[in-house]
Amino acid sequence: MILLDTNIVAEMMKPIGDGxxxxxxxxxxxxxxxxxxxxxxxxxxxxxxxxxxxxxDILTKACDTIEDEIFAGRILSFDQRAAHAFAGLRGRRKMRGKPLAVVDVMVASIAAAHAMTLATRNVADFVDLDIAVVNPFEAR
Structure with missing residues (x-):
């Protein structure tokens, strides 16, 4: 199972995305x-x-399609398991002097709570969070 970060979903919304x-x-x-x-x-x-x-208007329609059709039934919420993962992940990063944006920690926490790989262009943001990360922009 693979959790897509915002930059990957945004790429899906482009008429001609990255090959x-x-x-x-x-x-x-x-x-x-x-x-x-x-x-x-x-x-x-x-x-x-x-x-x-x-x-x-075009991007709103694309976003509606992504939510209501493409990922219907496959949108994960920030739940209690993710909240517990969040505390550990954010705490470790802060203690190392490498704070991370709250929304990024939330996404990483959801991936951790579900034992998922996170697909993102911003691999460096998620280093040392004990989750599998892949950069589809560099995939061959």
């Missing part, structure tokens, strides 16, 4: 992929910042 990401995703079953509620929040926040117009 490496597309090939990497095509090498798996669609049912192997999940997204998390913090990713949905980041996507919706990005949409809220856009001015009204065609681009916002």
């Amino acid at each position: 490496n990401v597309r090939r990497w995703m095509d090498s798996y079953s669609e049912l192997d992929f999940f997204i998390a509620t913090p990713v949905v929040a980041e996507l919706r926040f990005g949409l809220a910042l856009l001015p009204e117009g065609r681009k916002k």
Whole structure:
């Protein structure tokens, strides 16, 4: 099972996304992929910042499709297990002097709670969190 970070889902929303990401995703079953509620929040926040117009309408429709069709039944929430993982992950990073954005720790915590691999372009952000991480942009 693979949890997709915001930058991977955003790549899916592009009319012509990165070829490496597309090939990497095509090498798996669609049912192997999940997204998390913090990713949905980041996507919706990005949409809220856009001015009204065609681009916002297109991206909003793409986001609706991702939530309601592509990942229907495969959107994971930040639940109690993730909250427990969050405390440990964020605490370790803070103690090492390497704080991480709350939303990133939430995504990592959901991956940890479900023993999932996290797919992200920002691999360096998730180093030393004891979760498997893959960068589809560098996949061959």
